[in-house]
Every structure is written in structure tokens, then in C-alpha cells.
Amino acid sequence: MTVSSPAADPKSGVFISFEGIDGSGKSTQARRLHAALEAEGRATILTREPGGSSGAEEIRALVLEGAADRWSPETELLLFTAARHDHLERTIQPALAAGQVVICDRFADSTRMYQGLRGEDIRAQVDALHDLMIGQEPDVTVLIDIDPKAGLERALGRGAGEERFESFGLGLQERLRAGFLELARAHPRFEVVDGTGSEADVAARVRKALKARGI
Numbered sequence: 001m002t003v004s005s006p007a008a009d010p011k012s013g014v015f016i017s018f019e020g021i022d023g024s025g026k027s028t029q030a031r032r033l034h035a036a037l038e039a040e041g042r043a044t045i046l047t048r049e050p051g052g053s054s055g056a057e058e059i060r061a062l063v064l065e066g067a068a069d070r071w072s073p074e075t076e077l078l079l080f081t082a083a084r085h086d087h088l089e090r091t092i093q094p095a096l097a098a099g100q101v102v103i104c105d106r107f108a109d110s111t112r113m114y115q116g117l118r119g120e121d122i123r124a125q126v127d128a129l130h131d132l133m134i135g136q137e138p139d140v141t142v143l144i145d146i147d148p149k150a151g152l153e154r155a156l157g158r159g160a161g162e163e164r165f166e167s168f169g170l171g172l173q174e175r176l177r178a179g180f181l182e183l184a185r186a187h188p189r190f191e192v193v194d195g196t197g198s199e200a201d202v203a204a205r206v207r208k209a210l211k212a213r214g215i
């Protein structure tokens with residue numbers, strides 16, 4: 001079943017995703033925005049992909065741990081999409097229906113890039129599966145843009161045991177960055193934010209960009 005669109009519900013909240021290459025500072029900025037909106041008195045939830053519901057967190061462990069060739073690209077796509085479906089049904093849609101702001105650390109654009117960049121055939125499968133099973137986009141996507149060398153250094157410094165993707169290297173991160181910027185040019189829901197400078201500098205840029213959109 002395609003998950004229903006909350007956009008049809010006048011009470012529906014605001015759905016914001018954060019995207020970017022590994023180590024760009026997305027999670028840090030998603031957390032900071034959550035704290036800022038809560039401080040402003042907005043009911044806000046912070047969630048992430050893959051994960052964000054108990055079933056999807058189990059799929060996260062399957063897909064992020066182990067050898068880089070543990071899954072074929074197609075199986076991986078199905079696992080990410082299964083996790084997203086559960087996350088939407090159990091976490092995101094109920095929060096939007098209650099009028100909350102949902103801040104999501106990665107969403108479908110990550111699948112378009114990380115799985116879709118593996119080849120033309122799989123990119124078409126990513127889009128078809130999204131239309132068939134998910135059918136929903138964020139209202140705003142904040143793309144934290146940073147030089148891949150800086151991002152990879154930040155990400156490898158973290159040592160969280162989920163480095164199956166990061167171990168793919170700098171060349172991949174460069175293709176991902178270019179791909180994200182191309183998506184941003186094609187879709188007005190994107191806000192591209194410069195990820196350099198201090199955490200506070202980047203947070204101020206994010207807040208300003210969202211305020212300009214009435215959020």
C-alpha cells in the first residue's frame with residue numbers, strides 16, 4: 001500500500017528533511033534545529049533514516065553493518081524502502097497528522113543518491129519503487145553542502161561502527177555531492193546551506209533559510 005499523503009489534511013504539520021554527504025554535519029544541524037524549534041514552542045520530533053521506528057531501526061542494523069558487499073544494490077534498495085515505509089506509517093505520518101514539525105535526518109533523496117548512483121537501471125528502480133510504495137516528499141529539504149574531504153574527515157573521526165558506506169571513499173562522496181546539488185537545482189523544496197564554519201554559524205544559516213519559507 002502507498003502511504004497516504006498528509007498534504008491533503010489541513011491540520012498537517014511540516015516535514016523537513018536534512019540531506020548531505022557523510023560527515024557534512026546534517027545530524028548536528030537536525031538536532032540544533034529541533035532544539036531551536038522546541039525553544040520557540042513548536043511541537044517538533046527529530047527522527048532519522050534508515051530507522052526512526054522500531055522495525056526500521058532493526059533494518060538499519062541489517063543494512064549498515066557488515067561487509068560492503070553484504071547485499072546486492074537491488075536488495076539494499078528494498079531494505080531501505082521497507083524501512084522508510086515503516087517509518088512513515090509509524091512515526092512520520094502520525095506526527096504530521098497531529099500538526100507537529102517532523103525533522104528527519106535523511107529521507108528518499110539519500111536513496112536516490114546512494115543507491116541510484118550505482119547505475120541508470122537502479123536509478124529508475126529507485127524512482128519507480130518510491131512512487132509505488134512511498135509517494136511522499138518532505139515540504140523542505142535542507143542540503144548541508146560541504147567539501148567531501150572535510151566531510152569524510154569528520155565522519156571517520158566519529159568511529160560509530162557504521163562505516164560500510166563511508167569506507168566507499170572520497171570519489172563516491174564527490175559524486176554524491178554533485179548528485180545532491182543537481183537534485184537541489186531540479187526541486188524547489190531544496191534549501192542548499194553552506195556547511196563550512198562553526199556549528200553555530202551553520203545553524204544560523206539553516207534557521208534563516210527556513211524562516212524565509214515561513215517555518
Ligand code: ADP
Nearest residue numbers: 022023024025026027028154155158197198199
Ligand atoms: P552527518 O550526520 O552529516 O554525518 P554529523 O552531524 O554527525 O554529520 O557530524 C560529523 C562530525 O563532525 C561529528 O563529530 C560532529 O561533531 C562534527 N561536526 C558537525 N558540524 C561541525 C562543524 N560545523 N564544524 C566542525 N565539526 C562539526
Ligand code: TYD
Nearest residue numbers: 021022023049050080106110111114165166
Ligand atoms: P547516516 O547515519 O545518516 O550516516 P552519516 O551520519 O554518516 O551521514 O546514514 C548511514 C548511511 O546510510 C549513509 O552512508 C547513507 C546511507 N543511506 C543509504 O545508502 N540509502 C538511504 O536511503 C539512506 C536513508 C541512507
